[in-house]
Amino acid sequence: MATFVSKMRIPVVIPYKPINPKTRLSCILTDEERQNFAYMMLRDVVDAVKDAGCFPLILATAPVELDDVPVQILEEGLNETINGFCEGNDDPLAIVMADLALADRSSIISLLTSGGDLAIAPGRGGGTNAIYVRSAKTFKAQYYGMSYEKHVKYGNDNSLMIKIIDSFRLYCDIDEQDDLIEVFIHNQGHSRDWLVGHGFEIAMKKSRIGVKRPGFSLSD
Numbered sequence: 001m002a003t004f005v006s007k008m009r010i011p012v013v014i015p016y017k018p019i020n021p022k023t024r025l026s027c028i029l030t031d032e033e034r035q036n037f038a039y040m041m042l043r044d045v046v047d048a049v050k051d052a053g054c055f056p057l058i059l060a061t062a063p064v065e066l067d068d069v070p071v072q073i074l075e076e077g078l079n080e081t082i083n084g085f086c087e088g089n090d091d092p093l094a095i096v097m098a099d100l101a102l103a104d105r106s107s108i109i110s111l112l113t114s115g116g117d118l119a120i121a122p123g124r125g126g127g128t129n130a131i132y133v134r135s136a137k138t139f140k141a142q143y144y145g146m147s148y149e150k151h152v153k154y155g156n157d158n159s160l161m162i163k164i165i166d167s168f169r170l171y172c173d174i175d176e177q178d179d180l181i182e183v184f185i186h187n188q189g190h191s192r193d194w195l196v197g198h199g200f201e202i203a204m205k206k207s208r209i210g211v212k213r214p215g216f217s218l219s220d
């Protein structure tokens with residue numbers, strides 16, 4: 001299957017905001033740590049995209065380096081960046097968020113091989129975590145808020161065949177402290193290593209498990 005995807009040479013764009021990222025993790029990470037952890041998640045997403053036989057391209061708001069991965073700097077907002085990139089581009093394209101720390105080869109392949117004109121992997125709380133479009137120029141990004149509903153409506157209004165990707169690994173974006181436990185349990189890459197290296201541990205919280213960081217205070 002990876003060979004098949006590779007033959008399709010589908011570019012996978014990864015929007016990435018390296019400066020002041022993941023503000024919803026401010027309660028448990030310092031400013032510098034948020035930047036470093038966001039970068040670790042980006043590395044895991046890039047690895048998953050490469051494992052799937054695809055070509056990652058980082059669309060970043062500021063300079064970033066990651067091995068041989070091409071980076072385009074576009075300082076506009078997320079929707080403007082994606083739409084500018086899609087304009088006039090007849091080819092297939094996927095857009096995968098940089099905070100999908102659980103993404104892996106098979107979840108990326110499932111996104112790219114659904115058979116739809118527009119494949120949408122919903123995220124927690126109404127977001128859109130990953131998208132495939134058969135023809136990039138037919139897509140208008142509508143991220144933020146209930147973006148999942150907006151993208152489905154867009155597809156319906158434009159008579160695109162929509163496939164909803166039922167993928168736990170693409171569904172879990174890492175936005176808040178409660179999401180970090182998923183990294184502990186299901187990520188085996190840079191993101192989990194980074195959390196462990198920075199003192200995070202699994203903790204029993206009332207009836208559920210979560211993470212804790214013993215001894216950490218934001219004044220550290």
Ligand SMILES: Nc1nc2c(ncn2[C@@H]2O[C@H](COP(=O)(O)OP(=O)(O)OP(=O)(O)O)[C@@H](O)[C@H]2O)c(=O)[nH]1
Pocket residue numbers: 015016017018020021022023024025059060061074076077078081097098099173175
């Ligand atoms: N290129 C680009 N990427 C963005 C922009 N805003 C967010 N992103 C990326 O889009 C993805 C989803 O965004 P969010 O989950 O809101 O991430 P975030 O803005 O770092 O986190 P919060 O501050 O907690 O909202 C992440 O991969 C971000 O790096 C933007 O303005 N431009």
Ligand SMILES: C[C@H](OP(=O)(O)O)C(=O)O
Pocket residue numbers: 123124125126127128129142143144145146147148173175
């Ligand atoms: C970009 C945004 O991400 P979230 O804030 O839902 O993580 C969305 O999916 O529309």
